[in-house]
Amino acid sequence: MAKNNRLNLYMSALCMMFSSASYANDCTLAEQSTTDETKKYIQCLDKEIASLERSQQTWITKLTLDLGKIQDDTGNTQLMPIFKRSIKSxxxxxxxxCRWRYLQKMPNATQAAIVYKRCEIAILEQHIEVLKQPLKLF
Structure with missing residues (x-):
């Protein structure tokens, strides 16, 4: 039964991975933008962040399941706690x-928010690329 549940979760994670679309930096802001344009830009960044967070969570779920299988197969119980700690870190x-970049732009709250969100997007994209690396390199 546990293996069946794990297989179902694994298949769900794979489906989510391939179905989640990223906004791929479609957000643009003109240099001399209006307040409404800036607001739409920030909303676009928020959508991109949400999409990246979904993708990140999907990869984390997949790796958790993979590491669970490795743990069951080998008895190595060290992998999962270290992986979970790495996610928290x-x-x-x-x-x-991103916070120090935000604070550097204060008191301009709009620019600070934009810098924070761009930073968040860049780090999420990097982390997803790391999570995508296969467990079996050799």
Whole structure:
């Protein structure tokens, strides 16, 4: 039964992985933009972040399932706690890396928000690429 559930979760994760579309940096902002254009740009960045977070979570789920299978097959219980710790560390890294950029742009809250969101997008994209790397390199 547990293997059946794991297979179902694995298949769901794969379907989500291939069906989740990224906005691929379609967000643009003219140098001399109006308040409405800036608002739409920030909303576009928010949508891109949400899409990237869904993709990231899908890869995390896939890797969690893969590591669970490796743990069951080999008895190696060290992998999962380290992987989970790395995910927490990645989240903290993103927040801290983007926060100092945000604070550097203050008191202009609009520019600060844009810088934070662009930073978040860049780090999420990098993390997803790392998560996509296959477990079996050799």
């Amino acid at each position: 990645q989240t903290r890294f993103l927040e801290d890396s």
